[in-house]
Amino acid sequence: MNKFAIWAQVEAKPGKEREVEEFLKSAQPLADREEGTIAWYAVKMGPARFGIFDTFADEKGRDAHLNGEIAKALFAKAPELFSSAPEVHTIAIIAEKVPGTSRAQDAR
Numbered sequence: 001m002n003k004f005a006i007w008a009q010v011e012a013k014p015g016k017e018r019e020v021e022e023f024l025k026s027a028q029p030l031a032d033r034e035e036g037t038i039a040w041y042a043v044k045m046g047p048a049r050f051g052i053f054d055t056f057a058d059e060k061g062r063d064a065h066l067n068g069e070i071a072k073a074l075f076a077k078a079p080e081l082f083s084s085a086p087e088v089h090t091i092a093i094i095a096e097k098v099p100g101t102s103r104a105q106d107a108r
Contacts, residue, residue: 002038002055002093004062008074009087012048016081020050023077027052027070034068036061048083055093062090 012020024042031040031054039055052070056062065071066088074086 002057002096002098004056004059005091005093006052006054006056006062006065007089007091008052010050010074010078010081011083012050012081013083014048017048020048020081023073023081024050024052027073030069030073034061034065034070036064055096066090 010020021044027042028040031037034040036056036058037054038057038061039053041053043051043053045051052074054062054065056065071088078085
């Protein structure tokens with residue numbers, strides 16, 4: 001059961017929207033290799049707004065992700081691609097519905 005998550009949000013600099021989208025897509029193979037990352041999503045919320053949502057079973061997996069290759073690349077590219085520093089929030093999952101379950105699960 002996922003209990004921990006990360007929500008990160010970025011805004012592309014004008015003219016860098018396509019580069020941000022491609023950069024986020026390129027991170028998927030890195031997420032695939034992270035044992036502690038259960039789910040990883042890169043999303044587009046508007047012309048220049050993007051987000052990343054990740055889930056983890058424990059804090060160890062989340063901490064590994066926060067100190068991993070994707071986070072390092074995100075902050076390294078920030079001055080070039082983003083209008084401000086990425087907003088990163090560590091959050092708790094309080095309920096979930098995932099494939100393979102018959103009902104929503106309380107994540108307590």
